[in-house]
Amino acid sequence: MYHNDKNFPFTSYFCAKKLITQTEPDEFILWGLVMQKEWDEKLESLSTHSIPPIIFSADEESDFLPRKFSPLMPPPVRPQQPLPFSASEALYEIYPTSVEEIYDHVQEKLKSNSLIEPEIARRFLENLFRGGFTDIDPALQTGGISSLNLEAKLILYESVAQECYNPEDPDNLNNLKYLSALNAEMGLGEDFYLREAQKSTTFCSVENLRRLSQENPNLLSNLAKLFNNDPIRSEIKETIYQEMVDIFCDFFHMPRKEIYFQHEENKRSLGGYVHDHNCIFLNTNSDEFQKNSIGTLETLFHEARHGMQHDLADAYRTGKIQPNHPDYAAARIFYVNIKTIGGYINANANYAAYDDQPSERDARVVGQAVVTALQQNVGILNQCPKPSVCNVRTPEFAFSV
Numbered sequence: 001m002y003h004n005d006k007n008f009p010f011t012s013y014f015c016a017k018k019l020i021t022q023t024e025p026d027e028f029i030l031w032g033l034v035m036q037k038e039w040d041e042k043l044e045s046l047s048t049h050s051i052p053p054i055i056f057s058a059d060e061e062s063d064f065l066p067r068k069f070s071p072l073m074p075p076p077v078r079p080q081q082p083l084p085f086s087a088s089e090a091l092y093e094i095y096p097t098s099v100e101e102i103y104d105h106v107q108e109k110l111k112s113n114s115l116i117e118p119e120i121a122r123r124f125l126e127n128l129f130r131g132g133f134t135d136i137d138p139a140l141q142t143g144g145i146s147s148l149n150l151e152a153k154l155i156l157y158e159s160v161a162q163e164c165y166n167p168e169d170p171d172n173l174n175n176l177k178y179l180s181a182l183n184a185e186m187g188l189g190e191d192f193y194l195r196e197a198q199k200s201t202t203f204c205s206v207e208n209l210r211r212l213s214q215e216n217p218n219l220l221s222n223l224a225k226l227f228n229n230d231p232i233r234s235e236i237k238e239t240i241y242q243e244m245v246d247i248f249c250d251f252f253h254m255p256r257k258e259i260y261f262q263h264e265e266n267k268r269s270l271g272g273y274v275h276d277h278n279c280i281f282l283n284t285n286s287d288e289f290q291k292n293s294i295g296t297l298e299t300l301f302h303e304a305r306h307g308m309q310h311d312l313a314d315a316y317r318t319g320k321i322q323p324n325h326p327d328y329a330a331a332r333i334f335y336v337n338i339k340t341i342g343g344y345i346n347a348n349a350n351y352a353a354y355d356d357q358p359s360e361r362d363a364r365v366v367g368q369a370v371v372t373a374l375q376q377n378v379g380i381l382n383q384c385p386k387p388s389v390c391n392v393r394t395p396e397f398a399f400s401v
Helices: 036-047 099-111 118-130 138-147 150-160 175-184 189-204 206-215 219-227 234-251 287-291 293-317 328-339 351-356 358-383
Strands: 027-029 054-057 065-068 258-262 271-274 279-283
Touching: 099 118, 099 150, 118 138, 118 150, 118 175, 138 175, 150 175, 150 328, 175 351, 189 206, 189 234, 189 293, 189 328, 189 358, 206 219, 206 358, 219 234, 219 293, 219 358, 234 258, 234 293, 271 293, 279 293, 287 293, 293 328, 293 358, 328 358, 351 358
Parallel strands: 258 279
Antiparallel strands: 054 065, 271 279
């Protein structure tokens, strides 16, 4: 259970969060070091028997005593011989060990709206997945993640996301499993995404488009050409795309986002938003850019919406958006998803999980909604440019979430 070689590769589980020093500065004790191989062998041997998940913990009178334990939780180990290490002082924090302790610890954190240690948050969720709370909290175990309120889910998500998931690392913390489960049960529903989409379409109302067309007489005719996929010179098309993004940003009081049109060999790559440089790039080599102007507009507003998500998340982080603010829920959700170190799921890790996370789902719905409303209202104005004879109707949101 313990290794006293300072050159031993520390690729094991830890029961302690930090190193603990003794009174001598060159000595330290590492608590809870359990060799990976030995731990995996114990789990494998236990999985072949029809018994509740248990693990063994060291005891003064017996080397191994059975004890109920979290399925992925290493046993607590008492300090033995110190290892040589140069340190003057350090604090320590022992993780909760039993299923009961994990449950109580997490419930206390959730009640106080406090973050949870990433490893404990993962173990709490793991127990929830495996039926570990059946005896402790039957209602929670039966309801699962969906029985938690939204704030509790966001706290768990943010807690897990304090450490970054790295699919290239064979010893990764497997955050993807837990973040995907939380996203799947976040419970935001269509109402949340429709509400955000409707806010985003206000810039392309009939009234605003009429005003904009007075400033730019070619706006409506150019948009109509895009929607009809009429032949347009590339430079004119690019100018229209930049103008529409400028209008979107100006209406929502966002900094202007420069569009970079670049040729990429990968024709499946459509574009992206780079927050650090506040810009959008479009792949001019994609089939969408070359043949589908409506799809390109959806991509542009999708990426512009990512910029709005970052602004909302920053406003939450700095305290500008408080719980009584109408955008609080969106700002809180986007902060957890895109601003924590390990909260955003990359497409190359798992595309389905990437596509289902709130920031991507929201941007996808907004892109579709804006183009649907824009296309409809441009059609209304081109057919009936004079407001005195127009029967203007509310845009329909013909898209799915």
